[in-house]
Amino acid sequence: MKITKKQITEVNKPLLNQHKKDFKYLSDKLKSKGVNANKIVDTLKDYQIAIPSWALGAGGTRFGRFGYGGEPGDLFQKISDIGVVHALTQSAGAVSLHIPWDIPKDVKKIKKHADSLGIVFDAMNSNTFQDQKDQKHSYKYGSLCHVDKKVRKQAVDHNKEVIDYGVALGSKSLTVWLADGSNFPGQLNFRRALNNTLDSLKAIYKHLPKDWKLFIEYKPYEPNFYSMVIQDWGTSSLLAKELGPKAYTLVDLGHHLPNTNIEQIVGTLMSRGLLGGFHFNDSKYGDDDLTVGAIKPYQLFLIFNELVYGMANNTAKNPIPAWMIDASHNVKDPLEDLMQSLDAIETAYAKALLIDQKALEKAQMKNDVVACQNILKTAYNTDVTPILMEARRKSGAAMSPIDVYRTIDVRQALIDERGMDNAATGL
Ligand code: PSV
Ligand code: MN
Numbered sequence: 001m002k003i004t005k006k007q008i009t010e011v012n013k014p015l016l017n018q019h020k021k022d023f024k025y026l027s028d029k030l031k032s033k034g035v036n037a038n039k040i041v042d043t044l045k046d047y048q049i050a051i052p053s054w055a056l057g058a059g060g061t062r063f064g065r066f067g068y069g070g071e072p073g074d075l076f077q078k079i080s081d082i083g084v085v086h087a088l089t090q091s092a093g094a095v096s097l098h099i100p101w102d103i104p105k106d107v108k109k110i111k112k113h114a115d116s117l118g119i120v121f122d123a124m125n126s127n128t129f130q131d132q133k134d135q136k137h138s139y140k141y142g143s144l145c146h147v148d149k150k151v152r153k154q155a156v157d158h159n160k161e162v163i164d165y166g167v168a169l170g171s172k173s174l175t176v177w178l179a180d181g182s183n184f185p186g187q188l189n190f191r192r193a194l195n196n197t198l199d200s201l202k203a204i205y206k207h208l209p210k211d212w213k214l215f216i217e218y219k220p221y222e223p224n225f226y227s228m229v230i231q232d233w234g235t236s237s238l239l240a241k242e243l244g245p246k247a248y249t250l251v252d253l254g255h256h257l258p259n260t261n262i263e264q265i266v267g268t269l270m271s272r273g274l275l276g277g278f279h280f281n282d283s284k285y286g287d288d289d290l291t292v293g294a295i296k297p298y299q300l301f302l303i304f305n306e307l308v309y310g311m312a313n314n315t316a317k318n319p320i321p322a323w324m325i326d327a328s329h330n331v332k333d334p335l336e337d338l339m340q341s342l343d344a345i346e347t348a349y350a351k352a353l354l355i356d357q358k359a360l361e362k363a364q365m366k367n368d369v370v371a372c373q374n375i376l377k378t379a380y381n382t383d384v385t386p387i388l389m390e391a392r393r394k395s396g397a398a399m400s401p402i403d404v405y406r407t408i409d410v411r412q413a414l415i416d417e418r419g420m421d422n423a424a425t426g427l
Helices: 005-031 037-046 075-089 107-116 149-169 190-207 233-243 262-271 297-312 334-353 357-365 369-380 385-395 401-408 410-418
Strands: 050-052 094-096 173-176 213-217 247-252 275-280 322-325
Touching: 005 037, 005 385, 005 401, 037 334, 037 385, 075 094, 075 107, 075 334, 075 401, 075 410, 107 149, 149 173, 149 190, 173 190, 173 275, 190 213, 190 233, 213 233, 213 275, 233 247, 233 262, 247 262, 262 275, 262 297, 297 334, 297 369, 322 334, 334 369, 334 385, 334 401, 357 369, 401 410
Parallel strands: 050 094, 050 322, 173 213, 213 247, 247 275, 275 322
Antiparallel strands: none
16 A cells, blocks of 8 residues: 555645644734744654554453554554555654564665655664564563573563664664563562663663664552562663663653653753653553553643653754654554544644744743743644644645544455454564
């Protein structure tokens, strides 16, 4: 299934007249406040978010999984599906692979396929949270933290192998997320577990090519429910600092206890040059992996305020973060869900770019709390749809991607091509 440029031009046509009027109205309004709408359009046009190779099939819970039909069965097909999302949005030009779920058996073929769709290889993800068939040592009691040196070595070797796959594909970073921890008090010596983890990470770090980065993801609970070795941003950044300049913290929005002030964490990490990666999703209760922006869009906007401010005042030299969607659904068409995610991310980003930072600083310095809140609210309440549509139009994307996906009936075409029972590997 490939969507052509001609198809997109055709479907955009009927929207153009109204869009021109809407965009002019908004840009004139913003101009009177000293904001250049076209500048925001260009920033969004260049903004790319990686799609994880495990997000293309229907997700599930431990109680069940409800297939969607036409799901990809292998890495080649997964990349084709990202190609569909990218053709429609022009903002999903990267894939993040999970090994061993998506081992590129034929690197040349996979790379060529991705190239032809305008997709590059973003961060590689290792997996030491599941045992694989024929694996010598089990990760039941941990991997990089394990009390047994042999298990730690196996987990380190796996990460090295993932880096090697990434090098072959042109990736430049490795994300390590560990399920390591304990389920009951006394099960694990916290200090021993942390030290073992640091030593293992040091061995992985040593294997990183010069121009690579290592992202350390944290999570407070699940699958372990008493303690997680890398439970929070503090532990992650402490490890990153001990490892060296190529190591950074990765923030996954779902990996916080309820009501955590994530925007403050982002601000703090960026103030020290420690933010390397970002996983987008949303949650009501825990690591729900719901569509980003579905539950707390204002929080997402506040997070983007910190990201925008951090990137504009980057004295601590954070890299441009590796952006990735990390969500999973069993009741939505996964491709539609990804497009909803991209839309929510771009909306929050555009609104954050509208914040009058000078006026905000002035109000902050005067302790004018009401003015501070109003400045944020004014930006948040602006309907930025015309800016998003203009960015899509300029980059050759569909101005209304989900409508086009439905009009062309991509899902039916995928079912015709692959059948109802094709299933993807992964969670
Ligand atoms: C773990 O919950 C996580 O957020 C990590 O990023 C994993 O790699 C991903 O989800 C997929 O399980
Ligand atoms: Mn994640």
